[in-house]
Amino acid sequence: MAKDQKKQPRPKADTPKGFRDYFGADVTERKQMLDRIAEIYHRHGFDPLETSAVETVEALGKFLPDVDRPNAGVFAWQEAEVPGGGAGDWLALRYDLTAPLARVAAQFRNDLPSPYRRYAMGPVWRNEKPGPGRFRQFYQCDADTVGSASVAADAEICAMLADALEHAGIRRGDYLIRINNRKVLNGIIEAMGAAAGLADDILRSIDKFDKVGEEGVRQLLTSGRKDESGAFIEGVGLAPEQAAPVLAFLTSKGADNAGTLANLRAAVGGSASGAEGVEELAQISDMLAAMGVGEDRAIIDPSIVRGLGYYTGPVFEAELTFEILDDKGRRRQFGSVAGGGRYDGLVERFTGQKVPATGVSIGVDRLLAALRARGLAGTDAQGPVVVTVMDRDRMADYQAMGAELRAAGIRAEVYLGNPKNFGNQLKYADKRQSPVAIIQGGDEAARGVVQVKDLILGARIAAGASHEEWKAQPAQTEVPRADLVAEVRRILE
Amino acid sequence: MAKDQKKQPRPKADTPKGFRDYFGADVTERKQMLDRIAEIYHRHGFDPLETSAVETVEALGKFLPDVDRPNAGVFAWQEAEVPGGGAGDWLALRYDLTAPLARVAAQFRNDLPSPYRRYAMGPVWRNEKPGPGRFRQFYQCDADTVGSASVAADAEICAMLADALEHAGIRRGDYLIRINNRKVLNGIIEAMGAAAGLADDILRSIDKFDKVGEEGVRQLLTSGRKDESGAFIEGVGLAPEQAAPVLAFLTSKGADNAGTLANLRAAVGGSASGAEGVEELAQISDMLAAMGVGEDRAIIDPSIVRGLGYYTGPVFEAELTFEILDDKGRRRQFGSVAGGGRYDGLVERFTGQKVPATGVSIGVDRLLAALRARGLAGTDAQGPVVVTVMDRDRMADYQAMGAELRAAGIRAEVYLGNPKNFGNQLKYADKRQSPVAIIQGGDEAARGVVQVKDLILGARIAAGASHEEWKAQPAQTEVPRADLVAEVRRILE
Numbered sequence: 001m002a003k004d005q006k007k008q009p010r011p012k013a014d015t016p017k018g019f020r021d022y023f024g025a026d027v028t029e030r031k032q033m034l035d036r037i038a039e040i041y042h043r044h045g046f047d048p049l050e051t052s053a054v055e056t057v058e059a060l061g062k063f064l065p066d067v068d069r070p071n072a073g074v075f076a077w078q079e080a081e082v083p084g085g086g087a088g089d090w091l092a093l094r095y096d097l098t099a100p101l102a103r104v105a106a107q108f109r110n111d112l113p114s115p116y117r118r119y120a121m122g123p124v125w126r127n128e129k130p131g132p133g134r135f136r137q138f139y140q141c142d143a144d145t146v147g148s149a150s151v152a153a154d155a156e157i158c159a160m161l162a163d164a165l166e167h168a169g170i171r172r173g174d175y176l177i178r179i180n181n182r183k184v185l186n187g188i189i190e191a192m193g194a195a196a197g198l199a200d201d202i203l204r205s206i207d208k209f210d211k212v213g214e215e216g217v218r219q220l221l222t223s224g225r226k227d228e229s230g231a232f233i234e235g236v237g238l239a240p241e242q243a244a245p246v247l248a249f250l251t252s253k254g255a256d257n258a259g260t261l262a263n264l265r266a267a268v269g270g271s272a273s274g275a276e277g278v279e280e281l282a283q284i285s286d287m288l289a290a291m292g293v294g295e296d297r298a299i300i301d302p303s304i305v306r307g308l309g310y311y312t313g314p315v316f317e318a319e320l321t322f323e324i325l326d327d328k329g330r331r332r333q334f335g336s337v338a339g340g341g342r343y344d345g346l347v348e349r350f351t352g353q354k355v356p357a358t359g360v361s362i363g364v365d366r367l368l369a370a371l372r373a374r375g376l377a378g379t380d381a382q383g384p385v386v387v388t389v390m391d392r393d394r395m396a397d398y399q400a401m402g403a404e405l406r407a408a409g410i411r412a413e414v415y416l417g418n419p420k421n422f423g424n425q426l427k428y429a430d431k432r433q434s435p436v437a438i439i440q441g442g443d444e445a446a447r448g449v450v451q452v453k454d455l456i457l458g459a460r461i462a463a464g465a466s467h468e469e470w471k472a473q474p475a476q477t478e479v480p481r482a483d484l485v486a487e488v489r490r491i492l493e
Numbered sequence: 494m495a496k497d498q499k500k501q502p503r504p505k506a507d508t509p510k511g512f513r514d515y516f517g518a519d520v521t522e523r524k525q526m527l528d529r530i531a532e533i534y535h536r537h538g539f540d541p542l543e544t545s546a547v548e549t550v551e552a553l554g555k556f557l558p559d560v561d562r563p564n565a566g567v568f569a570w571q572e573a574e575v576p577g578g579g580a581g582d583w584l585a586l587r588y589d590l591t592a593p594l595a596r597v598a599a600q601f602r603n604d605l606p607s608p609y610r611r612y613a614m615g616p617v618w619r620n621e622k623p624g625p626g627r628f629r630q631f632y633q634c635d636a637d638t639v640g641s642a643s644v645a646a647d648a649e650i651c652a653m654l655a656d657a658l659e660h661a662g663i664r665r666g667d668y669l670i671r672i673n674n675r676k677v678l679n680g681i682i683e684a685m686g687a688a689a690g691l692a693d694d695i696l697r698s699i700d701k702f703d704k705v706g707e708e709g710v711r712q713l714l715t716s717g718r719k720d721e722s723g724a725f726i727e728g729v730g731l732a733p734e735q736a737a738p739v740l741a742f743l744t745s746k747g748a749d750n751a752g753t754l755a756n757l758r759a760a761v762g763g764s765a766s767g768a769e770g771v772e773e774l775a776q777i778s779d780m781l782a783a784m785g786v787g788e789d790r791a792i793i794d795p796s797i798v799r800g801l802g803y804y805t806g807p808v809f810e811a812e813l814t815f816e817i818l819d820d821k822g823r824r825r826q827f828g829s830v831a832g833g834g835r836y837d838g839l840v841e842r843f844t845g846q847k848v849p850a851t852g853v854s855i856g857v858d859r860l861l862a863a864l865r866a867r868g869l870a871g872t873d874a875q876g877p878v879v880v881t882v883m884d885r886d887r888m889a890d891y892q893a894m895g896a897e898l899r900a901a902g903i904r905a906e907v908y909l910g911n912p913k914n915f916g917n918q919l920k921y922a923d924k925r926q927s928p929v930a931i932i933q934g935g936d937e938a939a940r941g942v943v944q945v946k947d948l949i950l951g952a953r954i955a956a957g958a959s960h961e962e963w964k965a966q967p968a969q970t971e972v973p974r975a976d977l978v979a980e981v982r983r984i985l986e
Contacts, residue, residue, distance in 0.1 A: 010842065010843055010844070010845060011549075011551045011552055011554070011842060011843055012549070012551060012552065012843075013552060013596050013597075013599035013600040013843040013844070014549065014552065014596075014600060015544075015545060015548070015596075015600070016545075016547055016548065016549050016572075016582060016584050017582075019545040019547055020545065021542065021543065021544045021545070021597055021601075022541075022542070022543040022544075023540065023541075023542055024540040024541060024542075026543070027541035027542070027543045028541060031541075042904060043899050043902070043903075043904050043905075044877075044899065044904075044905075044906060045876075045877035045879075045904060045905065045906025045925070047516065047517040048515075048516075048517060048520035048521060048524075049514065049515070049516055049517075049520070050514065050515040050519070050520045051508075051514045051515075052508060052509075052512040052513065052514070052616075052630045053546060053586075053616065053618070053630060054509055054512055054568070054586075054618070054629075054630065055508070055509065056504075056505070056507065056509050058504045058505060059504055059505065059506060059507065061504075075547070075570065075584070076570065077568065077569065077570035079509075089509060089510075091509050091568070093546075093547075103506050103507075103508075104506075104514055106506035107506040107507060107508070108514075113921055113924040113925055114910055114921070115909045115910050117906065117909075123545075123546065125546070125547070136547075137545045137546060137547065145909060147909075147910065148909035148910060149911075150888065150909055152888045152892060152907060152909055153909045155892065156892065156895075156906075156907070156909070159892075159896070163899075283888075283889075286889050287888060287889045287892050289889070290889035290890065290892050290893040290896070291892050291893060291895070291896040292893075292896050292900070349503065349504060350503055350504055350505075350506040351503070351506070352503060383538075384537075384538035386538075395643065395645045395776075395780060396776075396779050396780045396782070396783035397783065399645060399648065399649065399652075399780050399783050399784050400783040400784060400785075402537075402649075402784070403652070403783070403784040403785050406536050406537065406656075407785070409536070410536075411535060411536050411537075411538060412536075412537075412538065413537060413538030413610065413649075414645060414649070416608045416610075416638060416640075416641035416643055416645055416646045416649070417607055417608050417640065417641060418642075428606055428607070431606040432538070432606050
């Protein structure tokens, strides 16, 4: 038996491919950001909902809604056979927070308030090929209103998103929420008489406006376009006169919302759906103003499309407008950190009845990266005060020091490794980013004193100090044992 | 195509068996409790660690460590084949937070500080038969110190657990941490010369001390015992003189730690391992006293065993000592809410080297239930102020009211359902546990006033009011529009 065990190779200590661990500040910075966002959601009357990670494949639907990634999948498995029963259910890890919301809205439709405002924050899983910076488990942070057909719900989500970004730490002026309406675009496509099947292709072409500009989109909508690398991208095949209203729509952004709305009214021509969409945008614009959200924070922008096929009305996207350096050291805009819109079909899968819904999802990792890039992630990364151990028979004394410091609200710990090598203890304190080390040998204990070593000052001196300065050790002070807490507090302040 | 879709039955809107959703206060109360616990862990120098939900089966080990539930399993699935590669890895959802910690401690052993203090909070999954109140996803909340062989680490965990329980809201006197040491028991078993394979059976018998008392354990250790229902439970088969030292150990709890330690020293007789175990308990007792944790909070108790086979030294358990009513209305002690101990073998699986570790796991759901039973879960369950909609063309006005209230820090929302039936709006406010409703019809708008309805007072009046009192409606006040925030604040205070 013992021999058999010896033969077995040791298990590999690795995360599965595409998964990672989060240590220390990785966890606390994200938590602080999400807590700030939750405060705003809560104040807007949204209630938290936490569904389980596991859903039936039946409830979840097998495929991701994102049409641009048809290969994206879920992690799924089949339950063991039910005794006397037959095959077990297929279960899967949720791939987003919207599909579980749809299931909850259907399952608890008689119990939940209607409309139901909820927020959800938590991990989701995608069974995709992992890549650099692309993980198979990541956080989402969503807020949705289920059961309201009113654009007031969309306007509220946009206003709340602006508040949430600011409360998380993004300064006003550093973000802009752009709002569009699928109905306007659908009206234009309807009015121009294009084949119904082309709508998705047209959306995809418009989505490239940011990158290829008006002329590029015109080519993509008609006969095709050669990109920078020389590769030819086939066009949608519209006639130039069909492409014209789409381009008019795309470029109808005016100097302000009033101007944009006037341009849009002209661009939609006689389409009833288009006119309705413009009217909704006008209402959203008025409501945002009423809620004190100016056009410096949220604005109508007809070039915003959003990839997902299931949006049916207003769509919105929050962009960070400051520049950062990309991987190659080039300056570029930070870009999108949140997006959402109105979707009316998700609950219908379960109940057969249309349930209007609208919501937003914040890209947790991207927003956190933005806060870090601006130095605003705001965690207190300071390590604990480390009480070193000079005399292993006096552990209780050292623990009393740690307890006293903690009772005074100071983060503190006793060194718990092998105390033989004192250098290791200081290396440990360094690794812990400890601001202060406490030292008390037998001599100091007999004299009723402790040494308090300011490690931050010490590191600064060590970096640029002469041998004489180093020997003078001004970063270490001897104080009476009774003054331990006061002295540490003095250094930390 | 459309026809095919029609034929498909609608998916069932259900959570998978054994899973559940958490709404509103379910989420916030747990979060508040965990945040309070995390504050204490952080102050003790513990760093957060968040591993992913998914591990390789190889790293996780296939089986739960709990020997009492050998059928307990994990949710596992096999990755798709690697192209040109062969079979994919088997992945699984973590079943606790200790196995991932062991993997992390091995994987990052060159980067982590040593000793490594970490805490972790999050869901774990068990592929078990669900039962009433027993779910297949639940929270754990762990703190462990990896890489310290010193009992100072165990003492620190016990002191921290006491602080954490108090900071979460459990009053001093309402909990007790009981501490024992496996080495003492192992020493006794060793000294009595029982077959090595009997150790687990002896542990199991001792674990019943709470329920069956000294005489019951004596029977279980020797020839067997008839329980209340008349069923016979087979005994371990020890001779009475072999059972005697085990019983002496079990009943060696004295009036205080000093008394218990004296009794234990007598009970272990000549066993070296037993003597070492008693000495460790004496040190833990001294250290707890040094950290200001008195015997009213943590105490040596030889009757604590803890089921898990992997504990190798000190073990501890936190019990809540107040009584609650059980399902059948009988008074009983609340019981255990946390437990842990020293385990030295977990990291060894990966590296071949023993890494001493000790830690505690708080039963999140049980502690939360205890706080709720004591009315200490401490969430602010108050719903939002609801701004009702009398005139759907003036949504922007209502939204301005909501925004004003929120800007003043008051949780507030506008009714977003169909406003036609005003009764539905008040029913909605009721479902939202709203403290205040705001009403402004066209008439009030023209006069520049709003109606502010105190729903809590209103409900109190409605419950015991005569028709006259009801008509007088003292719970509703008309105030100038400009005084909206002040009036709502007055009611909420």
